[in-house]
Amino acid sequence: MDTRDILFDFDNNDLEISNGDFVIGNSDQQNVQNIIQAHKGQFYQTPLIGVGILSEMNSAVTLQNIKNRIRTNLLIDGYDPDGIEIDKNFIVTVNAKKVK
Numbered sequence: 001m002d003t004r005d006i007l008f009d010f011d012n013n014d015l016e017i018s019n020g021d022f023v024i025g026n027s028d029q030q031n032v033q034n035i036i037q038a039h040k041g042q043f044y045q046t047p048l049i050g051v052g053i054l055s056e057m058n059s060a061v062t063l064q065n066i067k068n069r070i071r072t073n074l075l076i077d078g079y080d081p082d083g084i085e086i087d088k089n090f091i092v093t094v095n096a097k098k099v100k
Contacts, residue, residue: 002026003098028079032096035073049073057090070094 005027007016016023039052051069067084070092074081079096086092 003028003031005030028096028098031077032074032079032094035077036070036092036094046077049077053090053092 004024007023007025007027008030009016010033035049036051036053038050040050041047043049051073053066056066063086066086070084071081074096078099080099081094081096083095
């Protein structure tokens with residue numbers, strides 16, 4: 001099931017705009033990235049969702065613990081995570097599909 005929304009350009013930290021209009025497309029990967037970056041309480045309707053990966057970079061939390069938190073948060077939001085990888089530079093790769 002594809003989720004469509006206004007797309008965000010994470011490289012420029014701005015909305016994607018083409019020909020003077022917002023770009024609309026499949027936003028599943030964007031939603032996953034938002035969940036991983038957000039802290040708990042940042043989503044008004046679902047205040048328990050959020051991993052806060054940037055705060056975890058220099059903490060004593062293990063990579064397995066972070067992977068478990070990512071998996072749990074994605075399951076709560078209706079995604080089926082199938083493979084979560086975190087490299088030594090904290091670049092997260094997630095393969096997840098929306099199921100509800």
